[in-house]
Amino acid sequence: MWLIHQFPLCPFSRKVRLLLGEKGVGYELVREHPWERRDEFVDLNPAGRTPVMVESEKNITLIDSVAICEYFEETVEQAPMISGTAINRAEIRRLTAWFDQQFYGAVVDPLMNERMLKRLVHRASPDTGALREAMKAANGMLDYADYLLDHRNWLAGATLSLADLTAAAHISVADYLGGIDWRAHEQTRNWYSGLKSRPSFRPMLAERMGVIAPPDDYDKVDF
Protein backbone atom coordinates (compact mmCIF):
# COMPACT_ATOMS: atom_id res chain seq x y z
CA MET A 1 0.00 0.00 0.00
CA TRP A 2 1.22 3.48 -0.88
CA LEU A 3 1.57 5.99 1.95
CA ILE A 4 1.44 9.74 1.25
CA HIS A 5 3.19 12.01 3.74
CA GLN A 6 1.13 15.22 3.57
CA PHE A 7 -1.06 17.71 5.42
CA PRO A 8 -4.61 18.71 4.44
CA LEU A 9 -3.73 22.14 2.98
CA CYS A 10 -0.62 21.10 0.99
CA PRO A 11 -1.57 21.97 -2.62
CA PHE A 12 1.13 19.70 -4.08
CA SER A 13 -0.21 16.73 -2.09
CA ARG A 14 -3.75 17.56 -3.22
CA LYS A 15 -2.57 17.50 -6.84
CA VAL A 16 -1.07 14.02 -6.37
CA ARG A 17 -4.19 12.77 -4.54
CA LEU A 18 -6.45 14.03 -7.35
CA LEU A 19 -4.31 12.20 -9.92
CA LEU A 20 -4.33 8.99 -7.86
CA GLY A 21 -8.08 9.31 -7.36
CA GLU A 22 -8.70 9.67 -11.10
CA LYS A 23 -6.43 6.69 -11.81
CA GLY A 24 -7.99 4.54 -9.09
CA VAL A 25 -4.72 4.05 -7.16
CA GLY A 26 -5.32 3.46 -3.44
CA TYR A 27 -3.26 5.10 -0.70
CA GLU A 28 -3.19 5.91 2.99
CA LEU A 29 -2.41 9.31 4.48
CA VAL A 30 0.39 10.07 6.94
CA ARG A 31 0.19 13.50 8.53
CA GLU A 32 3.37 15.54 8.21
CA HIS A 33 3.92 19.23 9.01
CA PRO A 34 7.04 20.08 6.97
CA TRP A 35 7.57 23.36 8.87
CA GLU A 36 8.40 21.28 11.97
CA ARG A 37 11.36 19.78 10.06
CA ARG A 38 11.20 16.41 11.87
CA ASP A 39 14.53 14.61 11.57
CA GLU A 40 12.94 11.44 10.20
CA PHE A 41 11.12 13.41 7.52
CA VAL A 42 14.19 15.39 6.43
CA ASP A 43 16.07 12.08 6.23
CA LEU A 44 13.32 10.79 3.95
CA ASN A 45 13.29 13.95 1.79
CA PRO A 46 16.28 16.32 2.10
CA ALA A 47 14.15 19.03 0.45
CA GLY A 48 11.90 18.86 3.54
CA ARG A 49 8.72 19.18 1.46
CA THR A 50 5.45 17.29 1.08
CA PRO A 51 4.28 15.16 -0.66
CA VAL A 52 6.50 12.10 -0.26
CA MET A 53 5.13 8.71 -1.25
CA VAL A 54 6.42 5.45 0.17
CA GLU A 55 5.64 1.84 -0.81
CA SER A 56 7.64 -0.02 1.82
CA GLU A 57 7.00 -3.56 0.55
CA LYS A 58 8.52 -2.63 -2.82
CA ASN A 59 11.10 -0.33 -1.20
CA ILE A 60 10.07 2.66 -3.35
CA THR A 61 10.20 6.31 -2.22
CA LEU A 62 8.88 8.99 -4.56
CA ILE A 63 9.58 12.69 -3.94
CA ASP A 64 8.30 15.89 -5.59
CA SER A 65 4.78 16.24 -6.97
CA VAL A 66 5.89 16.52 -10.61
CA ALA A 67 8.07 13.39 -10.37
CA ILE A 68 5.24 11.53 -8.60
CA CYS A 69 2.59 12.49 -11.18
CA GLU A 70 4.89 11.54 -14.09
CA TYR A 71 5.64 8.21 -12.35
CA PHE A 72 1.96 7.23 -12.05
CA GLU A 73 1.25 8.53 -15.55
CA GLU A 74 3.95 6.17 -16.85
CA THR A 75 3.00 3.15 -14.73
CA VAL A 76 -0.83 3.31 -14.60
CA GLU A 77 -2.60 3.38 -17.96
CA GLN A 78 -6.05 4.27 -16.65
CA ALA A 79 -7.19 7.89 -16.98
CA PRO A 80 -4.20 9.40 -18.83
CA MET A 81 -3.60 12.94 -17.57
CA ILE A 82 -0.57 13.95 -19.69
CA SER A 83 -1.83 12.76 -23.05
CA GLY A 84 -2.09 13.78 -26.69
CA THR A 85 0.67 14.94 -29.05
CA ALA A 86 4.03 16.17 -27.76
CA ILE A 87 2.71 19.73 -28.21
CA ASN A 88 -0.45 18.95 -26.18
CA ARG A 89 1.74 17.43 -23.46
CA ALA A 90 3.97 20.52 -23.44
CA GLU A 91 0.89 22.70 -22.94
CA ILE A 92 -0.31 20.49 -20.04
CA ARG A 93 3.14 20.74 -18.42
CA ARG A 94 3.35 24.52 -19.05
CA LEU A 95 0.09 25.13 -17.18
CA THR A 96 1.00 22.66 -14.44
CA ALA A 97 4.22 24.62 -13.90
CA TRP A 98 2.32 27.91 -14.08
CA PHE A 99 0.04 26.92 -11.19
CA ASP A 100 2.84 25.20 -9.22
CA GLN A 101 5.11 28.23 -9.51
CA GLN A 102 3.25 31.47 -10.32
CA PHE A 103 -0.09 30.78 -8.64
CA TYR A 104 1.55 29.05 -5.68
CA GLY A 105 4.20 31.76 -5.28
CA ALA A 106 1.91 34.78 -5.58
CA VAL A 107 -1.29 33.41 -4.01
CA VAL A 108 -1.12 30.12 -2.11
CA ASP A 109 2.23 30.53 -0.34
CA PRO A 110 1.43 34.01 1.09
CA LEU A 111 -2.09 32.87 2.11
CA MET A 112 -0.63 29.82 3.86
CA ASN A 113 1.89 32.03 5.66
CA GLU A 114 -0.60 34.65 6.75
CA ARG A 115 -3.67 32.53 7.51
CA MET A 116 -2.21 29.14 8.46
CA LEU A 117 1.40 29.30 9.71
CA LYS A 118 0.94 32.59 11.60
CA ARG A 119 -2.07 31.14 13.37
CA LEU A 120 -0.82 27.59 14.04
CA VAL A 121 2.90 28.20 14.55
CA HIS A 122 3.78 31.83 15.19
CA ARG A 123 0.58 32.85 17.07
CA ALA A 124 0.69 36.13 15.16
CA SER A 125 -1.91 38.18 13.26
CA PRO A 126 -1.96 38.10 9.48
CA ASP A 127 -0.46 41.03 7.57
CA THR A 128 -3.51 42.56 5.85
CA GLY A 129 -1.32 44.12 3.14
CA ALA A 130 0.11 40.73 2.19
CA LEU A 131 -3.40 39.20 2.16
CA ARG A 132 -4.66 41.98 -0.11
CA GLU A 133 -1.75 41.45 -2.50
CA ALA A 134 -2.39 37.69 -2.64
CA MET A 135 -6.09 38.17 -3.34
CA LYS A 136 -5.30 40.72 -6.05
CA ALA A 137 -2.85 38.27 -7.64
CA ALA A 138 -5.48 35.48 -7.46
CA ASN A 139 -7.94 37.71 -9.26
CA GLY A 140 -5.51 38.42 -12.11
CA MET A 141 -4.61 34.76 -12.46
CA LEU A 142 -8.25 33.64 -12.50
CA ASP A 143 -8.76 36.17 -15.33
CA TYR A 144 -6.18 34.16 -17.27
CA ALA A 145 -7.96 30.89 -16.42
CA ASP A 146 -11.26 32.47 -17.59
CA TYR A 147 -9.55 33.39 -20.87
CA LEU A 148 -8.26 29.83 -21.39
CA LEU A 149 -11.68 28.32 -20.56
CA ASP A 150 -13.35 30.70 -23.03
CA HIS A 151 -11.43 28.92 -25.78
CA ARG A 152 -11.16 25.36 -24.46
CA ASN A 153 -13.25 22.76 -22.60
CA TRP A 154 -10.47 22.22 -20.08
CA LEU A 155 -7.47 24.36 -19.14
CA ALA A 156 -4.92 22.73 -21.46
CA GLY A 157 -7.24 21.59 -24.26
CA ALA A 158 -10.15 19.29 -25.10
CA THR A 159 -9.73 16.79 -22.26
CA LEU A 160 -9.27 16.79 -18.49
CA SER A 161 -5.53 16.81 -17.73
CA LEU A 162 -2.94 17.23 -15.00
CA ALA A 163 -3.20 21.00 -15.64
CA ASP A 164 -6.81 20.97 -14.37
CA LEU A 165 -5.96 18.82 -11.34
CA THR A 166 -3.01 21.07 -10.48
CA ALA A 167 -5.05 24.25 -10.87
CA ALA A 168 -7.93 22.81 -8.79
CA ALA A 169 -5.49 21.75 -6.05
CA HIS A 170 -3.98 25.23 -5.70
CA ILE A 171 -7.29 27.07 -6.12
CA SER A 172 -8.94 24.84 -3.48
CA VAL A 173 -6.29 25.71 -0.89
CA ALA A 174 -6.56 29.43 -1.72
CA ASP A 175 -10.37 29.10 -1.46
CA TYR A 176 -10.12 27.33 1.92
CA LEU A 177 -8.03 30.24 3.17
CA GLY A 178 -10.56 32.82 1.95
CA GLY A 179 -8.34 34.10 -0.86
CA ILE A 180 -10.71 33.69 -3.82
CA ASP A 181 -13.42 36.15 -4.78
CA TRP A 182 -15.55 34.15 -7.23
CA ARG A 183 -17.49 37.13 -8.58
CA ALA A 184 -16.54 37.96 -12.17
CA HIS A 185 -14.98 34.54 -12.79
CA GLU A 186 -17.95 32.75 -14.33
CA GLN A 187 -15.95 30.40 -16.58
CA THR A 188 -13.50 29.31 -13.90
CA ARG A 189 -16.33 28.92 -11.38
CA ASN A 190 -18.24 26.59 -13.72
CA TRP A 191 -15.10 24.58 -14.42
CA TYR A 192 -14.28 24.37 -10.68
CA SER A 193 -17.85 23.36 -9.81
CA GLY A 194 -17.51 20.40 -12.21
CA LEU A 195 -14.21 19.36 -10.64
CA LYS A 196 -15.61 19.65 -7.10
CA SER A 197 -18.30 17.12 -7.92
CA ARG A 198 -15.79 14.43 -9.02
CA PRO A 199 -15.27 11.45 -6.68
CA SER A 200 -11.51 12.18 -6.66
CA PHE A 201 -12.15 15.61 -5.14
CA ARG A 202 -14.99 15.02 -2.64
CA PRO A 203 -12.94 13.46 0.22
CA MET A 204 -10.45 16.32 0.26
CA LEU A 205 -13.18 18.95 0.57
CA ALA A 206 -14.37 17.28 3.81
CA GLU A 207 -10.95 17.57 5.51
CA ARG A 208 -10.13 20.40 7.90
CA MET A 209 -6.82 21.91 9.00
CA GLY A 210 -7.03 22.15 12.79
CA VAL A 211 -8.83 25.23 14.06
CA ILE A 212 -8.79 26.97 10.68
CA ALA A 213 -12.31 27.01 9.23
CA PRO A 214 -12.95 27.49 5.51
CA PRO A 215 -15.68 29.82 4.13
CA ASP A 216 -19.23 28.38 4.14
CA ASP A 217 -19.27 27.67 0.41
CA TYR A 218 -15.86 26.02 0.34
CA ASP A 219 -17.12 22.43 0.02
CA LYS A 220 -20.35 23.15 -1.91
CA VAL A 221 -20.62 22.27 -5.60
CA ASP A 222 -22.96 25.26 -6.01
CA PHE A 223 -21.20 28.34 -4.71
Place this chain on the structure above:
Amino acid sequence: MWLIHQFPLCPFSRKVRLLLGEKGVGYELVREHPWERRDEFVDLNPAGRTPVMVESEKNITLIDSVAICEYFEETVEQAPMISGTAINRAEIRRLTAWFDQQFYGAVVDPLMNERMLKRLVHRASPDTGALREAMKAANGMLDYADYLLDHRNWLAGATLSLADLTAAAHISVADYLGGIDWRAHEQTRNWYSGLKSRPSFRPMLAERMGVIAPPDDYDKVDF
Protein backbone atom coordinates in the same frame (compact mmCIF):
# COMPACT_ATOMS: atom_id res chain seq x y z
CA MET B 1 14.95 26.98 -36.81
CA TRP B 2 14.22 27.09 -33.10
CA LEU B 3 14.68 30.42 -31.30
CA ILE B 4 15.33 30.54 -27.55
CA HIS B 5 14.35 33.71 -25.73
CA GLN B 6 16.88 33.91 -22.89
CA PHE B 7 19.69 35.86 -21.23
CA PRO B 8 23.21 34.53 -20.49
CA LEU B 9 22.72 34.03 -16.74
CA CYS B 10 19.25 32.42 -16.85
CA PRO B 11 19.83 28.98 -15.26
CA PHE B 12 16.62 27.53 -16.73
CA SER B 13 17.68 28.57 -20.24
CA ARG B 14 21.13 27.07 -19.63
CA LYS B 15 19.48 23.78 -18.67
CA VAL B 16 17.50 23.72 -21.93
CA ARG B 17 20.58 24.68 -23.99
CA LEU B 18 22.62 21.88 -22.39
CA LEU B 19 19.89 19.36 -23.26
CA LEU B 20 19.63 20.63 -26.83
CA GLY B 21 23.43 20.55 -27.14
CA GLU B 22 23.59 16.93 -25.98
CA LYS B 23 20.78 16.00 -28.37
CA GLY B 24 22.29 17.89 -31.30
CA VAL B 25 19.29 20.18 -31.81
CA GLY B 26 20.25 23.52 -33.38
CA TYR B 27 18.89 26.87 -32.17
CA GLU B 28 19.45 30.60 -32.27
CA LEU B 29 19.46 32.89 -29.26
CA VAL B 30 17.19 35.89 -28.74
CA ARG B 31 18.17 38.14 -25.86
CA GLU B 32 15.36 38.81 -23.40
CA HIS B 33 15.55 40.49 -19.97
CA PRO B 34 12.38 39.23 -18.25
CA TRP B 35 12.65 41.86 -15.49
CA GLU B 36 11.92 44.53 -18.13
CA ARG B 37 8.53 42.88 -18.73
CA ARG B 38 8.37 43.85 -22.41
CA ASP B 39 4.76 43.73 -23.62
CA GLU B 40 5.59 41.45 -26.55
CA PHE B 41 7.35 38.99 -24.25
CA VAL B 42 4.54 38.90 -21.67
CA ASP B 43 2.10 38.32 -24.57
CA LEU B 44 4.28 35.36 -25.61
CA ASN B 45 4.56 33.98 -22.05
CA PRO B 46 2.07 35.30 -19.46
CA ALA B 47 4.38 33.95 -16.73
CA GLY B 48 6.98 36.51 -17.96
CA ARG B 49 9.85 34.03 -17.56
CA THR B 50 12.66 32.71 -19.71
CA PRO B 51 13.22 30.37 -21.51
CA VAL B 52 10.60 30.47 -24.25
CA MET B 53 11.24 28.52 -27.46
CA VAL B 54 9.61 29.41 -30.75
CA GLU B 55 9.62 27.55 -34.09
CA SER B 56 7.72 30.02 -36.24
CA GLU B 57 7.55 27.93 -39.43
CA LYS B 58 5.78 25.15 -37.54
CA ASN B 59 3.87 27.64 -35.36
CA ILE B 60 5.10 26.04 -32.10
CA THR B 61 5.74 27.94 -28.86
CA LEU B 62 7.17 26.04 -25.87
CA ILE B 63 7.20 27.56 -22.37
CA ASP B 64 8.76 26.45 -19.07
CA SER B 65 12.08 24.61 -18.87
CA VAL B 66 10.56 21.36 -17.58
CA ALA B 67 7.93 21.29 -20.34
CA ILE B 68 10.62 22.11 -22.94
CA CYS B 69 13.01 19.39 -21.75
CA GLU B 70 10.23 16.77 -21.67
CA TYR B 71 9.18 17.84 -25.19
CA PHE B 72 12.63 17.29 -26.68
CA GLU B 73 13.09 14.09 -24.68
CA GLU B 74 9.88 12.80 -26.29
CA THR B 75 10.58 14.00 -29.82
CA VAL B 76 14.37 13.53 -30.21
CA GLU B 77 15.65 10.01 -29.56
CA GLN B 78 19.35 10.88 -29.49
CA ALA B 79 21.05 11.17 -26.08
CA PRO B 80 18.12 10.23 -23.79
CA MET B 81 18.29 12.30 -20.60
CA ILE B 82 15.21 11.00 -18.72
CA SER B 83 15.79 7.29 -19.22
CA GLY B 84 15.75 3.96 -17.41
CA THR B 85 12.93 2.45 -15.36
CA ALA B 86 10.01 4.50 -14.03
CA ILE B 87 11.86 4.62 -10.68
CA ASN B 88 15.07 5.87 -12.34
CA ARG B 89 13.05 8.51 -14.16
CA ALA B 90 11.39 9.59 -10.90
CA GLU B 91 14.84 10.02 -9.34
CA ILE B 92 16.02 12.13 -12.31
CA ARG B 93 12.91 14.31 -12.00
CA ARG B 94 13.25 14.58 -8.20
CA LEU B 95 16.78 15.96 -8.48
CA THR B 96 15.86 18.20 -11.41
CA ALA B 97 13.11 19.69 -9.22
CA TRP B 98 15.51 19.92 -6.27
CA PHE B 99 17.94 22.11 -8.22
CA ASP B 100 15.18 24.09 -9.97
CA GLN B 101 13.44 24.85 -6.68
CA GLN B 102 15.69 24.46 -3.63
CA PHE B 103 19.07 25.36 -5.12
CA TYR B 104 17.58 28.10 -7.29
CA GLY B 105 15.50 29.53 -4.44
CA ALA B 106 18.20 29.52 -1.76
CA VAL B 107 21.30 30.17 -3.89
CA VAL B 108 20.82 31.32 -7.49
CA ASP B 109 17.87 33.67 -7.07
CA PRO B 110 19.42 35.68 -4.19
CA LEU B 111 22.81 35.81 -5.99
CA MET B 112 21.11 37.09 -9.15
CA ASN B 113 19.24 39.71 -7.12
CA GLU B 114 22.28 40.91 -5.19
CA ARG B 115 25.01 40.66 -7.84
CA MET B 116 23.14 41.08 -11.12
CA LEU B 117 19.82 42.94 -10.79
CA LYS B 118 21.06 45.38 -8.14
CA ARG B 119 24.00 46.27 -10.39
CA LEU B 120 22.27 46.33 -13.77
CA VAL B 121 18.81 47.59 -12.83
CA HIS B 122 18.65 49.15 -9.37
CA ARG B 123 22.19 50.65 -9.25
CA ALA B 124 22.39 49.53 -5.62
CA SER B 125 25.02 47.72 -3.55
CA PRO B 126 24.54 44.06 -2.73
CA ASP B 127 23.34 43.11 0.75
CA THR B 128 26.32 41.26 2.24
CA GLY B 129 24.09 39.36 4.70
CA ALA B 130 21.99 37.97 1.83
CA LEU B 131 25.17 37.02 -0.09
CA ARG B 132 26.56 35.23 2.97
CA GLU B 133 23.29 33.29 3.41
CA ALA B 134 23.27 32.25 -0.26
CA MET B 135 26.87 31.04 -0.11
CA LYS B 136 26.16 29.12 3.08
CA ALA B 137 23.15 27.47 1.45
CA ALA B 138 25.27 26.60 -1.62
CA ASN B 139 27.81 24.94 0.64
CA GLY B 140 25.17 22.78 2.32
CA MET B 141 23.63 21.78 -1.00
CA LEU B 142 26.98 20.88 -2.54
CA ASP B 143 27.53 18.63 0.50
CA TYR B 144 24.42 16.77 -0.61
CA ALA B 145 25.72 16.57 -4.21
CA ASP B 146 29.04 15.23 -2.83
CA TYR B 147 27.10 12.57 -0.93
CA LEU B 148 25.18 11.51 -4.05
CA LEU B 149 28.37 11.41 -6.15
CA ASP B 150 30.06 9.26 -3.50
CA HIS B 151 27.51 6.56 -4.31
CA ARG B 152 26.83 7.10 -8.00
CA ASN B 153 28.68 7.97 -11.24
CA TRP B 154 26.22 10.75 -11.99
CA LEU B 155 23.77 12.61 -9.76
CA ALA B 156 20.71 10.46 -10.43
CA GLY B 157 22.40 7.14 -11.15
CA ALA B 158 24.74 5.33 -13.56
CA THR B 159 24.29 7.60 -16.58
CA LEU B 160 24.36 11.30 -17.44
CA SER B 161 20.81 12.66 -17.11
CA LEU B 162 18.72 15.81 -17.00
CA ALA B 163 19.52 15.98 -13.27
CA ASP B 164 23.22 16.59 -14.08
CA LEU B 165 22.42 19.16 -16.76
CA THR B 166 20.03 20.99 -14.42
CA ALA B 167 22.51 20.96 -11.54
CA ALA B 168 25.34 22.17 -13.80
CA ALA B 169 23.16 24.97 -15.16
CA HIS B 170 22.32 26.32 -11.70
CA ILE B 171 25.81 25.77 -10.27
CA SER B 172 27.41 27.53 -13.27
CA VAL B 173 25.30 30.65 -12.72
CA ALA B 174 26.08 30.62 -8.98
CA ASP B 175 29.77 30.14 -9.85
CA TYR B 176 29.69 33.05 -12.34
CA LEU B 177 28.31 35.25 -9.56
CA GLY B 178 31.06 34.21 -7.13
CA GLY B 179 28.72 32.15 -4.93
CA ILE B 180 30.58 28.83 -4.92
CA ASP B 181 33.50 27.97 -2.68
CA TRP B 182 34.93 24.82 -4.30
CA ARG B 183 37.13 23.85 -1.36
CA ALA B 184 35.86 20.75 0.43
CA HIS B 185 33.67 19.68 -2.51
CA GLU B 186 36.07 17.30 -4.26
CA GLN B 187 33.41 14.95 -5.69
CA THR B 188 31.19 17.71 -7.06
CA ARG B 189 34.24 19.56 -8.43
CA ASN B 190 35.41 16.49 -10.35
CA TRP B 191 31.90 15.92 -11.68
CA TYR B 192 31.57 19.60 -12.68
CA SER B 193 34.99 19.60 -14.34
CA GLY B 194 33.84 16.72 -16.56
CA LEU B 195 30.66 18.56 -17.51
CA LYS B 196 32.54 21.80 -18.27
CA SER B 197 34.64 19.98 -20.88
CA ARG B 198 31.60 18.78 -22.85
CA PRO B 199 30.89 20.47 -26.22
CA SER B 200 27.35 21.28 -25.02
CA PHE B 201 28.77 23.39 -22.17
CA ARG B 202 31.77 25.17 -23.73
CA PRO B 203 29.88 27.93 -25.64
CA MET B 204 27.94 29.00 -22.56
CA LEU B 205 31.09 29.43 -20.48
CA ALA B 206 32.39 31.96 -23.03
CA GLU B 207 29.35 34.24 -22.70
CA ARG B 208 29.33 37.29 -20.44
CA MET B 209 26.50 39.24 -18.81
CA GLY B 210 27.28 42.90 -19.54
CA VAL B 211 29.71 44.51 -17.12
CA ILE B 212 29.51 41.63 -14.62
CA ALA B 213 32.76 39.65 -14.71
CA PRO B 214 32.97 36.06 -13.43
CA PRO B 215 35.84 34.78 -11.23
CA ASP B 216 39.07 33.87 -13.08
CA ASP B 217 38.47 30.12 -12.86
CA TYR B 218 34.85 30.27 -14.00
CA ASP B 219 35.44 28.98 -17.53
CA LYS B 220 38.45 26.74 -16.80
CA VAL B 221 38.08 22.96 -16.80
CA ASP B 222 40.82 22.81 -14.14
CA PHE B 223 39.81 25.02 -11.24
